Amino acid sequence: MTTRHAITAGFVPLLDSALLVVAREMGFAEEQGIALTLLRERSWASIRDRLAVRHIDVAHILGPMPIAGNLGLNVPAPDMIVPMALGLGGNAVTVSSALWQAMADKGATDDLDARGNGAALRAVIAARAGRPLRFGVVHPYSGHNYELRYWLAASGIDPDREIEIVVLPPPDMGDALAEHVIDGYCAGEPWNAFGVLRRGGHLATVKAAIWQSSPEKVLGVNARWGEANPEAMAALLVALHQASLWCARPDNRAALAVLLAQPAYVGRDVELLLPALSGKLPVGGGAVRSIDDFFVPNARAATFPWKSHALWFYTQMVRWRQIEHTAKHQHIAAETYRPDIYRAALKDLGIAMPSASAKVEGALTAATPVGSSGALTLGPDGFFDGGRFDPDDVDAYIAAQSAG
Incomplete structure (x- = not known):
């Protein structure tokens, strides 16, 4: 297909950059007439800065x-929109062997x-006596910070x-743990597998256990670029949807791990990438646990930009002052996420999409078919403490958190 659009995308070396990597490497972007350039950045601050100066779209x-x-709150930064999510879940909390032993002694x-x-x-x-435990997160405005705090x-x-919560780039977490700079961290993959298998850490819990089917990375778009290039943005969403289907197929896991392991992308051994893709997680001491919904690239409307996700993040910004x-x-906050753009871009593909733009988070206790055809299944999406977030009653949720 003739190239019609040139798009430059930034990413951090994490497993959930997979949709962008696969869109480029497996030809889905090219099929949509996109010349997709990927720029690898080490930290989220670098991604923000690149967006601000228009080095990436x-x-x-x-x-x-x-x-x-x-x-x-996060300057310098351009006005941004989120027309698509890049999957659900994918994080974990890793602690040092010493802290894990102390926790194991307490049950x-x-x-x-x-x-x-x-x-x-x-x-x-x-x-405990002495200094407070110190945990690392990847950014103050991250799902990692908010789910750890929750x-x-x-x-x-x-x-x-x-x-004490400190900010570190994801690739530094495991080394900081081994050097006793931090006692634990919340990060995405492969940095928990790295911490467990290479730095003697132990998994304490996972994002999917704190909040099932919960949001993580998204496609952030410079709003000025998006307004000026609606066809290119729509074509990219189609390419990323096709990539999400490819990533979700179990028989592609090994190939995906090999692809992401390349130095240009995540740049880590395949054995550190396969656990999250398979849901078979090394937890420490040779033990392995299966978490089927650890990282979800396509099912459960995983790429839909729910306004209720945006509003829950906003409530945490308020909660933590x-x-x-x-x-x-x-x-x-609500208008940053744009399900209208998502629907318009993908409507001709005939895929099942949510008819609502928001939902009560934590209401589904089991996988639930929705819509008249039942072609789309959502959830379960429960919080571990039984909490619920109604996006139509943000005031009450914020008040309840403040009271707690």
């Missing part, structure tokens, strides 16, 4: 970052249970007073 980016940028187990292992961590902190707070641990809650701020 779009990016594999943390779900909350475009919202934070539009709210003026923690290898089942990755968020409730039980959170209670064990709370007991360790209660009995897990801690719902486990009875104050993330601001009883834990990153921004004041106002109607204007809430509106900006």
